[in-house]
Amino acid sequence: MKQILIVSGKGGTGKTSITASLASYFESLVLVDCDVDASDLYLILKPEVQQTFDFISGHTAHILQKDCTQCSMCLNVCKFDAVKVGNKGTLCIDAIDCEGCGVCIWMCPQKAIEFPESLCGQWFFSNTRHGPMVHAKLAIGAENSGKLVSEIRGYATKIAKNQKKDIILIDGPPGIGCPVIASLTGVDCVVVVTEPTLSAIHDMERIIALAKHFGISTYVCINKSDINEELTQTIKKRIKVLDVELVGEIPYDTAFTRAQVQKKSIVEYSNGKTTQCIEELAQKLMSKII
Ligand code: SF4
Ligand code: SF4
Numbered sequence: 001m002k003q004i005l006i007v008s009g010k011g012g013t014g015k016t017s018i019t020a021s022l023a024s025y026f027e028s029l030v031l032v033d034c035d036v037d038a039s040d041l042y043l044i045l046k047p048e049v050q051q052t053f054d055f056i057s058g059h060t061a062h063i064l065q066k067d068c069t070q071c072s073m074c075l076n077v078c079k080f081d082a083v084k085v086g087n088k089g090t091l092c093i094d095a096i097d098c099e100g101c102g103v104c105i106w107m108c109p110q111k112a113i114e115f116p117e118s119l120c121g122q123w124f125f126s127n128t129r130h131g132p133m134v135h136a137k138l139a140i141g142a143e144n145s146g147k148l149v150s151e152i153r154g155y156a157t158k159i160a161k162n163q164k165k166d167i168i169l170i171d172g173p174p175g176i177g178c179p180v181i182a183s184l185t186g187v188d189c190v191v192v193v194t195e196p197t198l199s200a201i202h203d204m205e206r207i208i209a210l211a212k213h214f215g216i217s218t219y220v221c222i223n224k225s226d227i228n229e230e231l232t233q234t235i236k237k238r239i240k241v242l243d244v245e246l247v248g249e250i251p252y253d254t255a256f257t258r259a260q261v262q263k264k265s266i267v268e269y270s271n272g273k274t275t276q277c278i279e280e281l282a283q284k285l286m287s288k289i290i
Contacts, residue, residue: 001157001160001161001165001166001167001168002166002167002168002188002189002289002290003167003168003170003186003187003188004022004167004168004169004170004187004188004189004190004191004285004289005034005170005172005183005184005187005189005190005191006018006019006022006169006170006171006172006190006191006193007172007173007174007180007183007184007190007191007192007193007207007211008172008174008192008193008194008200008203008204008207009174009175009176009192009194009200009202009203009204009206009207010174010194010199010200010202010203010204011174013193013194013195013200013223013224014193014195014223014224014250014256015171015172015193016035016040016041016044016171017044017256017259017260017265017266018193018221018223018250018278018281019031019041019169019170019171020041020044020045020171020265021265021266021267021268021275021278022169022278022281022282022285023045023128023130023131023169023265024130024265024267024268024282025267025278025279025282025283025286026130026166026167026169026282026286027166028131028164028165028166028167029130029131029165029166029167029168029169030131030132030133030134030156030159030160030163030165030167030168030169031045031128031130031131031132031133031134031135031156031168031169031170031171032133032134032135032152032153032156032168032169032170032171033133033134033135033136033152033170033171034149034152034153034170034171034172034173034179034182034183035171035172035173035174036121036123036135036136036137036138036145036148036149036152036173036179037138037145037173037179039135039136039137041133041135041171042126042133042135043260043263044259044260044263044264044265045128045129045130045133046128046129046263047124047126047127047128047133047135048126048127048128049124049125049126050124050125050126050127051124051125052122052123052124053122053123053124053125054119054121054122055119055120055121055122055123055136055138055139055148055151056117056118056119056120057117057118057120057142057143057147057148058100058117058118058120058143059100059102059115059116059117059118060093060095060098060100060115060116060118061074061082061093061098061100061102061104061105061113061114061115062093062095062113062114062115062116063091063092063093063112063113064112064113064114065090067110067111067112068090068091068110068112069109069110069112070089070090070091071109071110072091073104073107073108073109074091074093074104074107074108074113075091077103077104077107078103078104079101079103080097080098080099080101081097082094082097082098082099083104093113095118096141100115100118102115118142119139120138120139120142120143120148121136121137121138121139121142121148122136122137123135123136123137123148123151123152123155124136124137125155125159131165132156132159132163132165134152134153134155134156134159135152136148136151136152145173145178145179146177146178146179146181146182147182148179149173149179149182149183150182150185153168153170153182153183153185153186156168156170167289170183170187172184176203176206176207176210180207180210181210184210184211184214184216185214187216188216188217188289189216189217189218189219189285189288189289190207190211190216190217190218190219191218191219191220191221191247191248191285192204192207192208192211192218192219192220192221192244193221193223194220194221194222194223194235195222195223195224195225195227196222196224196225196227196228196229196230196231196232196234196235197228197231198231201231201234201235201238204220204235204238204239205238205242208220208239208242208244212242217288218244219244219245219246219247219284219285219288220235220239220244220245220246220247221246221247221248221249221250221281222235222236222246222248222249222250223250224250224251224252225249225250225251225252226251226252227252232249247281247284247285247288248277248278248280248281248284249277250274250277250278250281251273251274251277253266253272253273253274255269255270255272255274256274266278267279
């Protein structure tokens, strides 16, 4: 079983559209959407949820008003300004601001603060027309997205082993932070989807450096390659210097949007040049990981 991660560094390069399109070419597949802060692969693949799981992470403090004497100790010791003075002068804790450090629990003379585990989101095991998919939704303001990414990837690996699937295709999160590192760990190859813009080139170089740091085979695909020929040439020169192979070049195509409106990937929607380019990309990737 091989794992392919599609990343971009910068949002808006077409990473998710390309991931959804690649799914058509891998027959024995488990899909994972690791963009847990703002997942959108489901918009194209219409997953039918089979199981829902709570994502529990960390703790949140909560004052039990019946036991509280309003001594203000918690207000004074909280370094995150999570303890607020309510309408009637009573103290309460804002769950969004509480970092779960536990200091107020230790300091409260009345033991009037409970410290339950936090529900930080949910994740889902679903069926799609291309096979099983694991995806998630992090709660608003919740952190630990890297831990959630690790959790859903672990489940996807279990499903792939149980169902004897050959490929895990991962739609990665943007940026180079904790969730991206959690997405990179243990994959067989990384495809960086970039576009000929200065910010995308900058972010491409950052993600290549990160992937290389982990010793992962890294490839580049240039999306919308015809919108700025000069910058496309710049990308080609930069990746040559970085010793990274170009595996795909996809033209700008408004059919991506029309396909999305119909909840399809472009390869399901059109037989045009773009579809041929993505098919070639899939074939190249197959040859790299087999
Ligand atoms: S430290 Fe305890 S008793 Fe004092 S205000 Fe806070 S919750 Fe109430
Ligand atoms: S657990 Fe920490 S962050 Fe949360 S209210 Fe108590 S002291 Fe503040």
